[in-house]
Structure formats: structure tokens, C-alpha cells
Amino acid sequence: MGNKKITFKKKGPVGWIVLSYPATGEFVDIVLADTLREICSIMSYDDSIRVILITCEKDLLSLSPCPSPIPAHQFDSKKSSRSHDAILPHFQLANSIASLEKPTIIAINGDAKGQGLELALASDIRIGTTLSRFSMPHIQYGQIPWDGGTQRLPRIIGFSRALELLMTGREVDAQEAKQTGLVHQLVEEDFLLQQASGLALTITSQAPVAVRYTKELLLKGMDLNLDSGLRLEADLNIILQSTTDRSEGITSFLERRDPNFQGQ
Numbered sequence: 001m002g003n004k005k006i007t008f009k010k011k012g013p014v015g016w017i018v019l020s021y022p023a024t025g026e027f028v029d030i031v032l033a034d035t036l037r038e039i040c041s042i043m044s045y046d047d048s049i050r051v052i053l054i055t056c057e058k059d060l061l062s063l064s065p066c067p068s069p070i071p072a073h074q075f076d077s078k079k080s081s082r083s084h085d086a087i088l089p090h091f092q093l094a095n096s097i098a099s100l101e102k103p104t105i106i107a108i109n110g111d112a113k114g115q116g117l118e119l120a121l122a123s124d125i126r127i128g129t130t131l132s133r134f135s136m137p138h139i140q141y142g143q144i145p146w147d148g149g150t151q152r153l154p155r156i157i158g159f160s161r162a163l164e165l166l167m168t169g170r171e172v173d174a175q176e177a178k179q180t181g182l183v184h185q186l187v188e189e190d191f192l193l194q195q196a197s198g199l200a201l202t203i204t205s206q207a208p209v210a211v212r213y214t215k216e217l218l219l220k221g222m223d224l225n226l227d228s229g230l231r232l233e234a235d236l237n238i239i240l241q242s243t244t245d246r247s248e249g250i251t252s253f254l255e256r257r258d259p260n261f262q263g264q
Contacts, residue, residue, distance in 0.1 A: 005032050008039045013204040014197065015049040019056035027063050028115060030090045040096045050204040050211070052100060053196055054123060055107040058189075061116025062133075094122035094148040101212055103203050107196035108132055108183065113171075118147035121156060124215065127196050128183040130174050137169040155222065157181050209243050 005027060007018045017039060021027070043049050089095075097104055097119065106123035111133045118136075120126050128134075136153065138145050145153075145166070154162035157180045165172065177183045187195045203211060213236045221229040 006035050006039070008042070010046075010049060011197075012201075013048060013050040014200045015043045015046070015052045017052065017054045019054070019060055021057050021060060021063070027060065028091055028093065033091055033093055033096075036093055037096045040100055043102070044100060050102060050208050051200040052097075052102055052104045053107065053200050054097065054104065054119075055193060055196065056109050059110035061108060061120060062111035062113040063116070088146055092147045093119045094152070098122040098148070098152075101215065103211060103215060105196055105200055105203075107192050109189070109192060113137060114145075115147050118145055118149040118152070121152040122148060125185075125199065126183045127185045127187065127192065127199070128174055128177060129189040129192055130186050131189065132174045132177070132183070132186070133171050134177050134182055135169060135171040136166050137171075139167060140169040207243075210240060213240060 005020055005022050007016075007020065009016045009018070017036070019027075040052075043052055093115065097106075103125070104123040105125045105127065106120050108120055108126060108128040110129065110131075112120050112128075113133075113135045114137060117134055136145055136149050138149075144150065150166065153166065156162075157165075161180055164170070172180075172182065174183070174186050178186050185195065185199075217229075217233055217236060220232060224232065
């Protein structure tokens with residue numbers, strides 16, 4: 001399913017989200033955000049999909065890096081902040097990706113700036129090209145990030161680095177992005193999709209329940225103290241022992257064959 005700007009397709013156990021340039025107008029609008037939410041909901045309930053891979057046409061994630069969902073000429077200071085806050089969710093993309101329990105990989109084709117980078121930050125694994133460049137230039141337009149950038153960037157690259165990038169709008173090249181953890185891998189542009197799809201297939205070969213619990217542990221554990229995080233780890237380990245995949249893992253090891261995980 002999809003529209004001209006976003007397409008969803010399945011290739012075996014991998015669900016692909018492909019973003020494309022619009023024929024006219026802005027890339028991000030209410031229709032795009034609603035469609036992405038719908039696609040993510042469908043993939044969440046499709047047990048045959050084990051990994052979600054997001055990709056785009058070249059430099060699409062840097063198109064209109066800081067569009068404001070509340071144009072200055074429409075802003076009414078007499079209205080409550082809640083009235084304007086109600087507009088933002090209709091244009092946000094990142095939360096749809098971040099809310100997925102399944103692993104997500106984004107193949108960043110070209111540059112990622114502004115909301116495009118905010119979308120990338122919502123993905124679990126980010127793969128860029130050796131020529132990719134990244135920035136959060138909102139401050140240069142008198143704005144601040146509004147699609148999760150102020151919260152996800154420091155969690156990924158650290159408070160000090162994030163503060164500097166957000167307060168200056170400075171552009172980061174591919175090598176610095178790799179060194180700081182902004183992206184996990186860098187490849188030549190011609191091999192981007194091959195690398196991303198290969199990584200997706202590697203993850204799909206693992207036990208789906210264990211993969212899902214691993215992601216849950218890391219995400220929830222960041223907001224817990226150590227003792228609470230360890231209790232959650234122990235609880236999920238106990239639950240995991242009762243799964244069919246756990247039994248299959250042990251049996252395949254004893255029989256010296258590759259496991260056939262069913263996600264149960």
C-alpha cells in the first residue's frame with residue numbers, strides 16, 4: 001500500500017517503507033504522517049514481518065529541513081499553547097517509527113537534516129553513506145526541533161555533543177557521525193541497500209521474541225534505575241524460557257542444525 005510519497009511493501013520477513021519526492025508541495029504534510037502511522041500499525045500486527053527497513057530517494061531526508069507546521073503568519077499568540085500543540089502531532093513522523101516493537105533500520109540515502117534526521121534518530125539502526133551529511137539547523141531559522149530531536153539526539157550521541165549541534169546548527173560529515181554514534185555504519189552509496197537489507201536478514205534469522213525483548217529491555221531500561229532494570233531483565237528471561245523459540249534454539253544446538261524460529 002502507499003501513496004506517491006510513501007510506499008510499503010513486503011520482501012519475505014522484511015517490511016520496506018520507501019519515501020519518495022512529492023510531485024508538488026512539501027514532503028511532510030498531514031496525509032504523509034497519517035499514512036505512515038497506518039503503515040506502522042499494519043506492520044505491528046503482521047507476524048510475518050520481523051524487521052522494518054526504511055529508505056528514501058537521495059537527499060530526501062534533507063528536503064525542507066525545518067518546515068514549521070505552524071507558519072508564522074498563522075500563529076496567534078492569544079491562543080493557548082495547547083491549541084498550537086494540538087497541531088504538531090499531525091505533522092510528526094518519528095513517533096510512528098519509534099513506537100514499533102519490531103527492529104527498525106533506516107538506510108539514509110544522502111543527507112539527513114532537520115526533521116529528516118529526527119526521523120532517522122527514531123530508528124534502531126542507522127546506515128549512511130560515506131558522503132552523507134547531517135544537521136539540526138532549526139536554530140538558524142529561529143526554531144527548535146519538534147519531532148523528537150531534542151530528546152533522542154542526546155540519548156544517542158550524549159548531552160554535550162547534542163547541545164553543541166542543536167545550539168549551532170552545525171553540519172556533521174559522515175566520519176564524525178560514525179564516530180559519535182549518530183550512524184552505526186557507513187557504506188558506499190551503491191552498496192547502501194545491499195548492506196541494509198543484508199543486516200535486516202541477519203536480524204530476521206534470530207529468534208523474534210528474543211529480539212523484541214532485547215529492544216524492550218534497552219529502551220525501557222534507559223528510564224529505570226539499575227535495580228529496576230535488572231528485575232525487568234530477569235522477568236523477561238523467565239517468560240522467554242516458556243517460548244517455543246527457546247526450545248527450538250536448544251534443540252537445534254543439540255542436533256547441530258540451524259534453528260527454525262517461529263516467533264512463538
